[in-house]
Amino acid sequence: xxxxxxxxxxxxxxxxxxxxxxxxxxxxxxxxxxxxxxxxxxxxxxxxxxxxxxxxxxxxxxxxxxxxxxxxxxxxxxxxxxxxxxxxxxxxxxxxxxxxxxxxxxxxxxxxxxxxxxxxxxxxxxxxxxxxxxxxxxxxxxxxxxxxxxxxxxxxxxxxxxxxxxxxxxxxxxxxxxxxxxxxxxxxxxxxxxxxxxxxxxxxxxxxxxxxxxxxxxxxxxxxxxxxxxxxxxxxxxxxxxxxxxxxxxxxxxxxxxxxxxxxxxxxxxxxxxxxxxxxxxxxxxxxxxxxxxxxxxxxxxxxxxxxxxxxxxxxxxxxxxxxxxxxxxxxxxxxxxxxxxxxxxxxxxxxxxxxxxxxxxxxxxxxxxxxxxxxxxxxxxxxxxxxxxx
Amino acid sequence: xxxxxxxxxxxxxxxxxxxxxxxxxxxxxxxxxxxxxxxxxxxxxxxxxxxxxxxxxxxxxxxxxxxxxxxxxxxxxxxxxxxxxxxxxxxxxxxxxxxxxxxxxxxxxxxxxxxxxxxxxxxxxxxxxxxxxxxxxxxxxxxxxxxxxxxxxxxxxxxxxxxxxxxxxxxxxxxxxxxxxxxxxxxxxxxxxxxxxxxxxxxxxxxxxxxxxxxxxxxxxxxxxxxxxxxxxxxxxxxxxxxxxxxxxxxxxxxxxxxxxxxxxx
Numbered sequence: 001x002x003x004x005x006x007x008x009x010x011x012x013x014x015x016x017x018x019x020x021x022x023x024x025x026x027x028x029x030x031x032x033x034x035x036x037x038x039x040x041x042x043x044x045x046x047x048x049x050x051x052x053x054x055x056x057x058x059x060x061x062x063x064x065x066x067x068x069x070x071x072x073x074x075x076x077x078x079x080x081x082x083x084x085x086x087x088x089x090x091x092x093x094x095x096x097x098x099x100x101x102x103x104x105x106x107x108x109x110x111x112x113x114x115x116x117x118x119x120x121x122x123x124x125x126x127x128x129x130x131x132x133x134x135x136x137x138x139x140x141x142x143x144x145x146x147x148x149x150x151x152x153x154x155x156x157x158x159x160x161x162x163x164x165x166x167x168x169x170x171x172x173x174x175x176x177x178x179x180x181x182x183x184x185x186x187x188x189x190x191x192x193x194x195x196x197x198x199x200x201x202x203x204x205x206x207x208x209x210x211x212x213x214x215x216x217x218x219x220x221x222x223x224x225x226x227x228x229x230x231x232x233x234x235x236x237x238x239x240x241x242x243x244x245x246x247x248x249x250x251x252x253x254x255x256x257x258x259x260x261x262x263x264x265x266x267x268x269x270x271x272x273x274x275x276x277x278x279x280x281x282x283x284x285x286x287x288x289x290x291x292x293x294x295x296x297x298x299x300x301x302x303x304x305x306x307x308x309x310x311x312x313x314x315x316x317x318x319x320x321x322x323x324x325x326x327x328x329x330x331x332x333x334x335x336x337x338x339x340x341x342x343x344x345x346x347x348x349x350x351x352x353x354x355x356x357x358x359x360x361x362x363x364x365x366x367x368x369x370x371x372x373x374x375x376x377x378x379x380x381x382x383x384x385x386x387x388x389x390x391x
Numbered sequence: 392x393x394x395x396x397x398x399x400x401x402x403x404x405x406x407x408x409x410x411x412x413x414x415x416x417x418x419x420x421x422x423x424x425x426x427x428x429x430x431x432x433x434x435x436x437x438x439x440x441x442x443x444x445x446x447x448x449x450x451x452x453x454x455x456x457x458x459x460x461x462x463x464x465x466x467x468x469x470x471x472x473x474x475x476x477x478x479x480x481x482x483x484x485x486x487x488x489x490x491x492x493x494x495x496x497x498x499x500x501x502x503x504x505x506x507x508x509x510x511x512x513x514x515x516x517x518x519x520x521x522x523x524x525x526x527x528x529x530x531x532x533x534x535x536x537x538x539x540x541x542x543x544x545x546x547x548x549x550x551x552x553x554x555x556x557x558x559x560x561x562x563x564x565x566x567x568x569x570x571x572x573x574x575x576x577x578x579x580x581x582x583x584x585x586x587x588x589x590x591x592x593x594x595x596x597x598x599x600x601x602x603x604x605x606x607x608x609x610x611x612x613x614x615x616x617x618x619x620x621x622x623x624x625x626x627x628x629x630x631x632x633x634x635x636x637x638x639x640x641x642x643x644x645x646x647x648x649x650x651x652x653x654x655x656x657x
Contacts, residue, residue: 028534136579137534144576285534289579290571298568 001340001377004060004094005053005366006252006351009046009080011070013038016278016356024282026069026134033070043073045359047080051087052363053352056370060092060125062349064196065099067131068138071279078112085119093120096196096217096349097127101146102139106153106174110160110181117186127194127217128154130203133287144291147202149173161190196252199229200297208236208244213388217250217349223322223339226251230343245388246381250347251339254324254354257368261327267361268326269315275355277312329372336377344382401436401444401451405459408479411466414459416451419444422512422657424489426451427476427496429518429636430532430578431544432458432570439638439646443653447489452479454499456573458566469521469577469585473502480510489653493517493638494609495578498585505591513656514599514622515649518610518635522617523584531582532609533575546606546634583610592621598656599625602648604633604640628652 014025015033022029050061063080066072074080077095084093093116098109116124130150136143152171156179159169165180185191196217197203207214216233218226230249237244254272258264288298318324325335336348352369353362401416416436424447426433426440433453440449453460455475465471476499480488488511492500497519504514535543541551559567599622603615612629619627628648630637637645 137531140580140582142575142579144572144579283534283536285536289533290568290575291579295565295568295572299565 001336001380002059002247002347003374003378004062004250004347004349005050005056005058005091006062006064006096006349007046007050007353008064008066008071008351009043009073010275010279010355011039011073012042012356012358014070014278014356016274019278019281024134024286025071025279026282027137027286029070031068039073046073046353047083049353049359049362049366050080050084053366053370054088054091056366057374058091058350058370060094061088062094062096064096064127065129065131067099067102067135069134078109078116081116081124085116092123092125094125094194095127096125096194097129099129099131099135100153100157101149102131102135102141103153106156107160107176107179107181109153110157113157113191114161114181114183114185117191118183120186122187122191125192125194127196128157129196130292133289133292134282136289136292137286142291143289145173146292151206158190158193161185194250199225200293201232202294204229204232205236208233208240208248210237210240210242213244213248215248215250215347217252217347218345219252220323221251223342226322226339227343230345234344242389243386246344246346246385247388249343249345250349251343251345252349252351254351255332255369256324256326256352256354256357256365257329257332257373258364259328259368261331264327264331265315268324268357271355271357271361272315272318272324272326273313273355276318279355329368332369332373333376336373337380340380340382346381346385401440401449406479406482408482409463409465409475410461411455411463411475412461413455413479414453416440417448419446419448421447422487422489423448423450423483423485424491424653425476425480425485427490427492427499428454428457429494429496430570430574432566434458434566437638438642439649442646442650446650447653450483450485454496454573456576457570462569462573466573466576469498469502472499472577473506476503477507477510486510487512487657489513489515489656491515491517491649492519494635495520495574495583497521498578498583498588501588501592501595502585504595504597505588508595508597511597513597513653514595515602515652516599516618517602517638518604518607519601519614519618520578520583520610521585521588522614522621523581523586523589524614524617527611527613529582529610530608533579543608544635545640546604546632547640550640589617589621592618593623595622595624597624598652600649600652601625601627602637602645603627603629604635604637605629605631606633607635609635 053061063077065077067075081093081095113126130146160179160181166178169176169179194215195207196219207216234244256268352365401418404415456462456466490500497516498521501521541554545551601615601618603612615627619625633640
């Protein structure tokens with residue numbers, strides 16, 4: 001099992017009673033709720049936590065992108081990767097990911113990643129996402145163009161990294177007479193590309209395609225759904241006549257470790273419940289703007305009514321669903337072993353900070369996870385494991 | 392939403408224009424009246440259509456991307472829809488068309504008319520989208536819940552209650568979803584307007600009426616004035632105690648006003 005540390009950088013001092021007057025922590029929550037003095041301390045604390053994960057021996061540390069929300073304070077993740085690039089000595093720096101369709105000029109993504117790749121001498125992992133639905137409200141980008149812009153921006157960036165420039169890129173949404181980025185990326189043929197997703201069939205097929213073999217990172221999902229999506233990726237690979245490696249499959253999950261199950265549950269409870277019930281809170285109109293998902297998936301969501309817009313959830317529900325792992329080191333190890341066995345993934349993207357979790361508990365969680373979980377599982381691979389096959 | 396007249400009702404038909412199989416309701420004979428529906432979709436035979444069908448051929452399609460019509464590959468923006476309808480007028484061999492557009496359909500009608508009025512006899516806008524007045528607050532209808540959407544359409548909340556009480560069929564729900572997708576494609580950004588349209592509204596040289604509900608919550612009535620100023624032969628007609636859809640909220644008064652306008656414009 002390969003371990004990465006993930007930070008979302010939520011605005012933890014948020015007045016959690018905001019929901020008495022506002023529908024969501026996204027898009028329309030007045031930014032008067034943000035206090036720059038508290039925010040300055042928070043940013044520095046969070047960056048320290050990412051650097052600490054490097055010291056603790058995680059294979060990589062990860063940042064991501066969200067806009068105009070208390071849920072995550074990294075609107076420009078490459079700024080954060082840039083701040084980490086010269087201080088983090090061992091760990092890979094993962095930017096998971098850039099929300100390609102909501103950016104007005106995706107060529108700048110190719111440039112920024114190439115710079116980071118050079119400065120770190122090839123220690124970055126890039127990620128491409130569509131952004132969640134709320135981002136289309138925040139950035140005034142048409143959700144009906146989301147898939148098409150994603151694919152086109154992706155093609156542009158990969159070509160900018162791999163084709164000798166200058167060349168012309170002629171797409172439907174993006175036109176460049178001269179694609180000729182300086183610098184070129186350090187890694188050959190280009191930095192690794194990971195695709196975090198909530199499990200859309202189209203995204204799984206895209207990542208699993210034989211010519212791409214991108215790491216698929218399942219986010220925020222009950223365990224049963226995780227197993228289904230991992231299977232879908234392997235089946236998509238088989239349809240293209242290759243067997244997917246467990247190194248192509250990852251799970252992004254929130255984890256809390258403490259001395260005993262009871263202590264872990266008690267310490268994590270208010271903070272993980274704040275995460276799901278306050279930071280993640282949004283109405284369906286915000287989460288799924290028209291065109292963002294296919295009509296079929298929209299119908300599924302409406303029929304199931306099991307969206308993140310549903311009623312308040314408790315830590316026990318999260319544990320039962322397997323959307324959160326919490327307990328003593330032995331419990332957490334057993335859970336991860338079980339999920340790896342059933343899901344066949346080899347990458348764990350551990351969200352060891354969540355919601356309002358304070359600094360001391362975050363450090364304790366990171367230390368216990370790094371010392372009492374990781375070493376026991378690092379050599380453990382799913383049955384029939386094989387590395388990613390070169391073409 | 393609106394109750395179809397049980398008397399005659401329209402013929403239902405599919406025609407293919409610009410590769411798009413298009414659902415059309417038609418009734419009556421005479422000089423043509425082409426009705427372009429708003430963001431909530433078409434396929435509903437409204438009282439004013441029945442009234443006009445006594446003297447006219449009334450043609451009420453569902454737009455490309457909406458309802459029972461195809462979503463063609465070329466369906467990208469409002470201009471595509473405008474050109475499609477200019478093609479449709481040609482394809483049906485229509486002349487002297489009285490063009491009527493509500494909300495999003497009003498925007499399409501304007502985009503058509505600035506391109507060509509050669510086949511048009513008149514233009515009637517109803518709570519039309521398409522323009523933007525800086526500093527005039529408008530609600531974000533893409534953020535509205537279904538209940539807010541129903542309430543926001545009408546001045547008379549009894550109509551909203553009636554709309555909310557009606558349980559739509561699965562087919563109807565799917566069409567509503569399709570209509571929302573199509574609306575997002577056309578109107579997400581810029582939000583329900585074309586920043587260049589205002590520069591060319593002066594080209595509309597046919598008699599024009601701008602109908603507006605005085606209590607329109609979606610597009611405030613100050614927009615009616617602006618359309619009236621920018622379109623040379625336009626008059627503005629307000630309906631009091633009326634929201635975004637006078638043709639639904641005040642069907643008799645609306646039908647009378649439109650019939651009168653069309654008769655004078657002929």
